[in-house]
Amino acid sequence: MRRGPTNSLADVEGLRVGHAQRVGDGYRTGVSVVLAPQGGAVAGVDVRGAAPGTRETELLDPRNLVERVHAIVLTGGSAYGLSAACGVMERLADAGTGFPVEGGVVPIVPGAVIYDLGRGGSFRATPDAAMGAAAYDAALSSPGALSGGLPSDGAASPPRVNGSVGAGTGAVAGGLAGGVGTASAVLPSGVTVAALAVVNAAGSVLDPRSGLLSGVRYGLPGEFDHVGEPDTGEYERWSPQKAPSFNTTIGVVATDLTLSKAQCGKLAGVAHDGLARAIRPAHTMVDGDTIFAMSTCGLPGPDDTGLHDVLAAAADVFSRAVAHAVLHATGREGAPAYLDVFPSARSGR
Incomplete structure (x- = not known):
């Protein structure tokens, strides 16, 4: 396997991703939107956490009518943030x-939320329909690539793939700053598998023996060469603040291989294996862990071996996406960045 050109969901042809966020005046939250190609994408979902906030997930059951979705919304704001999908x-x-x-038409827009209430100072400063529309517009502004949203001052921001952006703006991961992370893989068959994770976990993203980011272990050659195990003393001194009472990691895994709704549901389920490799514990009573899967149907459907390879890759790309989310997140009071806490983990120190 190798990484795709952008190591992101944009490597699955036809998908577009946009972010919008607001920081300041009580806000620290945002929205990320994944737009399907013309005609929609086959989709599935797997909800594992005990405290989910979701929209339109029942529609993705293979027994139900609609085959394709037109966008997926990942947002902060807990249940309030579901209005971003409007x-x-x-x-x-x-x-x-x-x-x-x-x-007319009825757009099919499933969604899921993370809990980030009050992280900017105001409990009710949450994403709304206008912020969702802004994330949609950001996705359209750069077709075929990821696009950044607008900062609080309204000025255009450069494209950002990973970090404290969109739905990950107010995220926290086991006491560290969380955020949005992406990763992709191109299989020997030419099939692409990619993931976007919004990491806001109650559990730890660190290997309990070494302090290394757990998801780094699944990196492709050269991907995480800039990060290693921190010095033992740094890790032993790390004492994170008590985790917030509610959390949640959400995301999307996608492929250009033609899959059915049932197969997309399986793809989402296996991506949860990647989540659990990178976050410990996962799927807790205070997490609403939810992963959507999308198939753009750009390549013919798989045989059994081809499906197995895609499922295996999905777990790995999600683990890698979690690691990128934490590595690129911006630290702040109460939620420091990983490399600020463990500067010795930076290779070449």
């Missing part, structure tokens, strides 16, 4: 994109 739905409807019904 802004995305309005944008899609205005563009004539959705499930056709008499008189």
Whole structure:
């Protein structure tokens, strides 16, 4: 396997990702939107955490009617943040994109939330439909690539793939700053598998023996050469603040291989294995861990061996995405960055 050109969801042809966030005036939160290609994407979902906040997940059951989704929304704000999907739905409807019904279309926009309430100072400073629409617009502004959202001053920001952006703006991961992380893999068959994770975990993202980021172990050649195990003394001195009472890691795993809804559900389930490799413990009573899977159907469907390879890659890309989210997150009071806590982990020190 090798990394795709951007090591992100954008390596799955047809997918576009946009972020919008707000920091200041009581806010520290945001929205990330994954737009499907024209005609939608087959999708599935697997909800493992005990405290999920979700939208339209029942529709992704293989027994139910709709086959394709038009966008997936990942957002902060706990249950309040689900309103961000309304802004995305309005944008899609205005563009004539959705499930056709008499008189128009109904866009299919599943979503999931993380708990980041109050992390900017105001409990009710949460994403809304306008922020969802802004993330949608950011995705459209750079077709075929990831795009950054707008900072609080309204000025254009450069594209950002990983870190404290979008739905990961207010994220915390086991006492460290969390965020958005991405990764991709191109299989020998030419199939691409990629993931985007919003890491806001109650559990630790560190190997309990060494302090190394657990997800780094699944990196492809050269991917994490800049990070290693921290000095023993640094790790022994690390005493994270008590984790917030509610958390959640959410994300999307995607492929260009043609899959059914049932196979997408399996893909999402195996991606949870990658989550559990990178975060310990995972799927707790205070996490709402939810992963969506998307198939753009750009390549013919798999035989049994091809499906097995895609499933195995999905677990690894999600672990890698979790590591990138933490490595690139911006530290702040109460949630320091990983390399600020463990400077000795930076290779070449």
